[in-house]
Amino acid sequence: MSYITKKLSAFKKKETYAHFLKTLRYSLYVIGHPADGYWDLIHAKRGSYAAANFMVILAMLTHIWKLRYTSFLFINVNWEEVNVIKEFATILLPLVIFVICNWASTTLFDGKGHLGDIYMGTGYALTPYCLLQIPMIIMSNFITKDEGAFYEVLNTVSFVWVLVLLFMAMMMIHQYSFGKTLLFTFITIFAMLVFIFIMMLFFSLISQGVAYFVSLVREVIFRLN
């Protein structure tokens, strides 16, 4: 209880916000200077979880805004069939699985990063996505289909930038060489596939187990009546 109250009381202090804004502003430095920026993010403690959380939430919101407000010339979405929870999950689930799998695979091969560090690095890496996609949503409503090339290019740039940042984050956080980072990128992808496979197996088993007991109880109720 005291932990929660301590955390809550921090919200009243002005320094908390100052620190949050400072670390958030630091993300702008990170996306421009990934090598230097990520090193300091972890080792000089210039990042914060609050800023990382903020970036992740903003990325999820950006994804929804993108579906809702982009001109239908570029993204044709049937808004009535969009499931917001599902759309949040399309950002959040890969992120969480990536963080866990990356930590799980690198920690065995002297990766220096903690789980939290990896999460923070990944959160900061989402900055260019938000930074580019939000102006693009506005821009898309002022351009025609013929000028769509601008949109496509910016769209690609935003994704490639994020991927480059992720790669650099892994390299700096784990203190790996370039080759080793490349190797562990592939290992992480493989681990993610294994993770998803096991999860699906787990869920199908659980649901069958639950279904068994549900039918058992139903049968008993039926007999008792």
Add this chain to the structure above:
Amino acid sequence: MNRRRLIITIASLFTLCAGLFAVGDTYIYDVWNNIEKSPDVYRVVDVIYAEDFGLDKKFSAPANIFCNDNKLFVVDSGNNRIIEAEYTASKKIQYIRTIDSFNAPDGIVNTFANPTDVFVNKDGSYFIADRDNGRVVKLDKDLNYLLTFIEPDDATYEKGKTFLPEKVVADAKGRAYVLARNVNKGFIKYEDDGTFTGFYGASEVTYEWTDYIWKKFSTRAQRDQMESFVPTEYSGCYMDPEGFIYATVKTFKPWELLSDQAKPIRRLNALGDDILIKDEVPPVGDLQWGTSVGLDSPSHFNDVTVLENDIYVVVDENRGRIFGYNNQGYLLYAFSNSGNIEGFFRLPAAVDHINRDLFVLDQTNASVTVFTPTKFGHMIYDATDYYAKGEYDKSAAEWEQVLKLNGNYDLAYEGLGKSYLRQNKYKEAMEYFKTKRFRKSYSKAFMYYRKEWIEAHLGAVMLVLCIIIFTPFIVKFIRNFVRELKSL
């Protein structure tokens, strides 16, 4: 008590009859590729059997029908004859004659063996694909023998198989294009004197690079077992008034349909390339295949016919459906189904038209179904027709009527939008295009709207631009000024 019984009787009678008249199954696909029910576009005038012509023998596996002006030809393959009939203005079919032999010089067989197609050229000459005799005969309008098109004797033609010509079309100059069974290089093209001049419109050979690698690693025996990379055969063809051949293909991979690699309907130009105009969703028939009655495969088109203004109609043998597309490749209507009742088919083998009336040959049922457009159908055709003629106001008025009958008819929104666009009412046009997500048209309307808006607000736009450009300079200047003031 009595009253209740009466009500129940009436209700059950209605329910029973509803099944009998359940032909109201016209639909279109909306912008999200979902089925939208539509009022009927066509209604059945008549279903004609051989008896209706006063013939003793029933049709036996009729292979094709052909319409020319107001003449209707039914190729009765099993009985080695061709029935010629007239379609009168009162939508009745009158028997004219049976063509089962022709006047030929000695040494030439003057009867048919399993004829599969007939084509009547503008000058009245007949081209008849006489399948089991391995020839296509050309007759003049009094059925006098002119010449035959026989199996090509050429290096490019692979011999060793029986020559079985199945479909024939000819152009205005008398050049014949023949589709033969087991020939997969496209149409066999003959000059007007009967000489073979090569193949035409062979569909390009497609293969996946994965298949290619797989083949590299397999043994000769395995390779022989594999499907070889061969082009596909055409299932139906139609010579449109402009001299382009429309053709349908039945063999393709289902997943290639929406990416427009399969091209089940093609319009071939003089070089044999496909020049059919396509919408964002290419014309492939049914988009939702479902799983009902064990059918989960795409539409397989058997034949195609081209109406006025390049509206083309295809028949699907898989579900017994008819699809109509406009010249932009946009679905106008889809109707009918498999079944025994009037207006449904068991195996639709061929389709042709006289003006706006459709004739569909049901091979298994040995009958010809005659369809005529309803009021709603005529509206759609009229609207398209007016637009093609450049009478945009009339076209818009027709679309307006269409929308009154069916608010879900997407194309009407585009039609109205286009008419507003012509009147330079860009804002209204954009509204219509946006409602049903016509991207291309919306983009065009938006471009004009944006131009108009910028021109109208040129002063303000320039002002904003100036402010954006000069603000940094002004700020810098003021800062320098302030600094100098302070340093004084």
